[in-house]
Amino acid sequence: MTIFLSKKFDSYVNQYADSNPIWIAVLSNGDTIYQDDGRPDVEPSSAWVRLRLYCQQNDVHIINMQVRNRSHVEDIGADHDGYFFCKGAGALIFGDITMHTFNIGVLNEGKLKVRTWRLPELIPERFEERDPYASPECIIAKKGILDEQRLQTQNDRTTL
Secondary structure (H helix, E strand, O other): OOOOOEOOOOHHHHHHHHHOOEEEEEEOOOOEEEOOOOOOOOOOOOHHHHHHHHHHHHOOOEEEEEEEEOOEEEEEEEOOOEEEEEEEEEEOOOOOOEEEEEEEEEEEOOEEEEEEEEOOOOEEEEEEEEOOOOOHHHEEEOOOOOOHHHHHHHHHHHOO
8 A cells, every 4th residue: 555645845735834833754764754634635634644654564763853833843853762743622611712732742761751832833832741552543653662562452442
């Protein structure tokens, strides 16, 4: 199965990034991948899910990651054991504004540290340690770093 990834800043990525913050990941094979969620005729619609599948199938991993909103770029860091990404949304009680976030983390020595970034400004907010096995679909790790059997068990539970 061929997995489509945006390996260049093409017209779709340019337009998408003009109105949405994006992540940019550099892989161990030298490729740079740009978030392109919702690209027409590409499944799954989530670029992170596609990237995770690609990394598993091709035995590559992320070696550096950034998050970007227009000219504002934040470096997530290089050479971690794994990277975590998940979108979030929330609101205040009785409020009519939805707050969107990126939850981005790094995995080192079995510890997953996740920072919440308020969008679209990319303002760092909460910082917390999470269980790396709680959301396996959100983690892309180097091969062998996490117990693969335990991750598969978690994946099976989330698809039920």
